[in-house]
Amino acid sequence: xxxxxxxxxxxxxxxxxxxxxxxxxxxxxxxxxxxxxxxxxxxxxxxxxxxxxxxxxxxxxxxxxxxxxxxxxxxxxxxxxxxxxxxxxxxxxxxxxxxxxxxxxxxxxxxxxxxxxxxxxxxxxxxxxxxxxxxxxxxxxxxxxxxxxxxxxxxxxxxxxxxxxxxxxxxxxxxxxxxxxxxxxxxxxxxxxxxxxxxxxxxxxxxxxxxxxxx
Numbered sequence: 001x002x003x004x005x006x007x008x009x010x011x012x013x014x015x016x017x018x019x020x021x022x023x024x025x026x027x028x029x030x031x032x033x034x035x036x037x038x039x040x041x042x043x044x045x046x047x048x049x050x051x052x053x054x055x056x057x058x059x060x061x062x063x064x065x066x067x068x069x070x071x072x073x074x075x076x077x078x079x080x081x082x083x084x085x086x087x088x089x090x091x092x093x094x095x096x097x098x099x100x101x102x103x104x105x106x107x108x109x110x111x112x113x114x115x116x117x118x119x120x121x122x123x124x125x126x127x128x129x130x131x132x133x134x135x136x137x138x139x140x141x142x143x144x145x146x147x148x149x150x151x152x153x154x155x156x157x158x159x160x161x162x163x164x165x166x167x168x169x170x171x172x173x174x175x176x177x178x179x180x181x182x183x184x185x186x187x188x189x190x191x192x193x194x195x196x197x198x199x200x201x202x203x204x205x206x207x208x209x210x211x212x213x214x215x
Contacts, residue, residue, distance in 0.1 A: 031190065033200045038188070039215055041200070042097045045158040048151045048197060049099075051186035052167050053110040054088075054205060055081035067112075074108035081109070082116055084184050084205045089117030091208035095215070100159025103150070105129045110164045113184070119162055125150075128165040144172030151189050152197040174199065 033041055041047060060075050061067075070076050077085065092099065104110045104122040106129045114122045127146050147169055155161040170178045170187065177199050178187060184205025189197040 031198055031200050033188070036215060038201050038203075039095060039097070039211060041190075042160055042188070043095070045098055045100075045160055046155060046190065047200075048153075048155065048161045048163060048189040048191060049186045049203075050147075050151050050163045050165070050170060050189060051113075051205075052170060052181050052183060053077075053081075053105070053107075053164055054085040054113045054116075055183040056109040067108075070108050072108075076108055077112050077116070081113070081183065085113045085116035086118075088184065088205050088208045089119050091212045092117070092119060094212050095208070098159050099162050100156040102162045102164075103128060104164045105166060105169075107166070110166070113164050114162075122164070128163065128169065130166050130168070141172065143169055144174075147173040148197075149195070152191045152195055154191050154193055177202075 054077050056075050056077050058075075060073050061070070063073065066073050067076055099119045102114060102120040102122045104114055104124050106124040106126060110128070111122055111124070114120070127143065127150070147163075147165070151163065151173070153161070167178075167181055170181060174187065181187070181202075182204055186203050186205075187199050188201040188203060190200050191197040
């Protein structure tokens with residue numbers, strides 16, 4: 001009996017510490033959503049879809065192949081990007097996922113993504129842009145902090161917010177969660193109403209159409 005008491009006395013602090021650590025990390029995993037649960041959550045609204053623009057060549061087009069409404073010869077979507085943007089929009093409408101506010105980078109390729117998806121009128125914000133240098137990092141961290149604050153804003157009741165921006169911006173805001181984010185891929189965030197938002201899913205641009213087939 002004395003041996004049992006001694007064993008408990010020695011290990012109780014470590015056990016309590018382990019229990020506290022498990023409690024701390026459980027919420028992050030308990031709210032991760034997929035499949036039907038993710039669709040049900042998005043249909044109810046209250047989430048932010050933070051998306052990298054659809055597939056685009058890394059170099060701007062020359063005048064011979066530029067879109068007619070791209071007079072400044074900015075980077076534009078390629079055939080894959082245009083097709084996937086349309087299919088994503090069709091799937092989201094078919095799935096009856098309500099989209100409220102739509103915020104976009106001012107760049108042509110981001111606006112083209114939204115236009116082809118037909119998910120609403122975009123509100124352009126310079127903070128979502130690439131400052132004319134799409135792969136340049138913001139060493140101050142201000143751009144990432146701004147994006148995290150924006151993604152933490154509550155959408156209108158019963159709606160989801162769509163934000164279309166660039167990979168460096170998303171990486172600066174969420175360096176671990178956004179690692180390897182593909183063209184058109186989105187982080188799904190759930191704002192808590194207190195200035196923070198939890199990432200509950202990642203959805204590739206072609207997965208929206210798969211949801212239609214499966215669900």
